[in-house]
Amino acid sequence: MTSSEELHKRRLAVVAKGVGSTISAYVDHAGGGTLTDVDGREWIDFASGIAVTNVGNAAPRVVEAVRAQVERFTHTCFMVAPYESYVAVCEQLVDLTPGSFEKRAALFNSGAEAVENAVKIARHATGRQAVVVFDHAYHGRTNLTMALTAKNMPYKHRFGPFAPEVYRAPMSYPLRDGGLDGAEAARRAIDVIEKQVGASNVAAVLIEPIQGEGGFVVPAPGFLPAIAAWASETGAVFIADEIQTGFCRTGQWFASEHEGLEPDLITTAKGMGGGLPIAAVVGRAELMDAVHAGGLGGTYGGNPVACAAALAAIETMRELDLDAAARHIESILTTALSEIAGTDDGIAEVRGRGAMIAIELVKPGTIEPDAARTAAVSKACHEAGLLTLTCGTYGNVLRFLPPLVIPDEQLRRGLDLLTTALRDN
Numbered sequence: 001m002t003s004s005e006e007l008h009k010r011r012l013a014v015v016a017k018g019v020g021s022t023i024s025a026y027v028d029h030a031g032g033g034t035l036t037d038v039d040g041r042e043w044i045d046f047a048s049g050i051a052v053t054n055v056g057n058a059a060p061r062v063v064e065a066v067r068a069q070v071e072r073f074t075h076t077c078f079m080v081a082p083y084e085s086y087v088a089v090c091e092q093l094v095d096l097t098p099g100s101f102e103k104r105a106a107l108f109n110s111g112a113e114a115v116e117n118a119v120k121i122a123r124h125a126t127g128r129q130a131v132v133v134f135d136h137a138y139h140g141r142t143n144l145t146m147a148l149t150a151k152n153m154p155y156k157h158r159f160g161p162f163a164p165e166v167y168r169a170p171m172s173y174p175l176r177d178g179g180l181d182g183a184e185a186a187r188r189a190i191d192v193i194e195k196q197v198g199a200s201n202v203a204a205v206l207i208e209p210i211q212g213e214g215g216f217v218v219p220a221p222g223f224l225p226a227i228a229a230w231a232s233e234t235g236a237v238f239i240a241d242e243i244q245t246g247f248c249r250t251g252q253w254f255a256s257e258h259e260g261l262e263p264d265l266i267t268t269a270k271g272m273g274g275g276l277p278i279a280a281v282v283g284r285a286e287l288m289d290a291v292h293a294g295g296l297g298g299t300y301g302g303n304p305v306a307c308a309a310a311l312a313a314i315e316t317m318r319e320l321d322l323d324a325a326a327r328h329i330e331s332i333l334t335t336a337l338s339e340i341a342g343t344d345d346g347i348a349e350v351r352g353r354g355a356m357i358a359i360e361l362v363k364p365g366t367i368e369p370d371a372a373r374t375a376a377v378s379k380a381c382h383e384a385g386l387l388t389l390t391c392g393t394y395g396n397v398l399r400f401l402p403p404l405v406i407p408d409e410q411l412r413r414g415l416d417l418l419t420t421a422l423r424d425n
């Protein structure tokens with residue numbers, strides 16, 4: 001078999017440099033908590049392909065559903081010749097998402113595409129243009145979603161000009177906003193929106209209930225409900241970007257549920273497809289149906305193979321109770337990490353929900369970000385065979401996103417490797 005080293009050489013000759021990879025080993029196969037590279041080395045997976053393989057890699061139901069579907073037909077385009085599985089995925093979305101109102105859904109290919117469409121729908125339905133997003137937000141890499149994303153490097157640098165009518169409000173970031181409570185942080189954000197944008201101009205307020213790429217920032221309790229209430233009072237559409245947090249990742253089907261939110265629209269992708277590319281916007285029927293017939297779509301949106309995978313992934317989540325599994329992972333991770341943090345002054349915080357947990361690394365005794373140590377610890381994890389990811393505006397957050405089906409034994413083995421990496425770096 002070709003080695004990672006050889007593959008890497010081939011890659012350098014043909015793959016654009018702008019496309020990076022966290023590790024230099026090439027994958028041969030993967031399962032419910034481990035990846036095996038082409039050199040036969042096993043990795044413990046604390047990444048899930050960035051919160052995608054919630055049901056595990058090559059989950060049996062997903063594999064079977066995909067295989068059966070490709071044998072029947074691979075593509076007709078739902079806009080040309082529709083099929084049942086698209087409708088069935090929308091039925092599941094309408095049923096599973098929070099919100100006791102009449103809903104509709106539409107399917108797309110990627111998270112960024114779902115966010116773009118949610119903004120299109122909100123603008124169309126309200127007749128307004130402004131979109132409010134938050135500090136540290138991540139919403140994608142397309143032109144509009146780059147504008148919505150906060151961080152310059154690597155996402156936006158020299159890729160402008162960006163889409164107009166995007167406004168940024170301060171986020172609730174308990175470690176870094178001087179301990180504002182949720183209501184205070186919401187008041188601060190709303191003040192910025194009202195003074196700098198004007199309530200009557202706001203089409204949508206778009207927010208990740210727990211920020212992903214921005215650093216697994218969990219806003220102070222009460223922040224999200226206060227922002228949602230303001231949107232509702234002023235006629236703005238409240239959009240929860242649940243692309244990273246959705247589908248059992250945080251210990252509920254959707255992270256909005258932790259604070260009883262009923263977002264007007266929800267964007268989802270990643271976990272919903274069990275590894276195949278599929279995304280959705282789901283929400284209030286009167287908003288979704290405001291758009292004229294033919295106004296939403298795309299060649300591949302809700303591709304039948306991806307729909308088959310999504311139905312199988314959702315069935316797996318129900319059958320294996322993966323929201324409960326995420327809560328179980330949370331208790332193992334937070335117990336172990338809090339213990340480590342107790343003896344490591346460089347860990348400012350252990351935070352997150354479910355199987356979306358992170359530690360933020362700082363210079364001891366301060367809240368000054370320690371990106372260098374974060375990179376060193378992550379590298380040491382990789383050398384030891386644990387696939388971890390970093391994130392955060394300051395590059396100083398180590399995040400843990402195991403598949404929700406990971407066996408306890410692998411989770412604990414991963415934690416041991418992490419403990420050693422933290423001790424040695």
Ligand code: PLZ
Pocket residue numbers: 050110111112113115138139140141208212213241242243244245269270
């Ligand atoms: N919204 C909340 O987390 C994708 C990005 C990785 P796509 N996050 C991983 C990278 O460096 O490109 C994400 C997200 C939230 C939107 C997106 C975008 O989803 O499927 O990557 O387009």
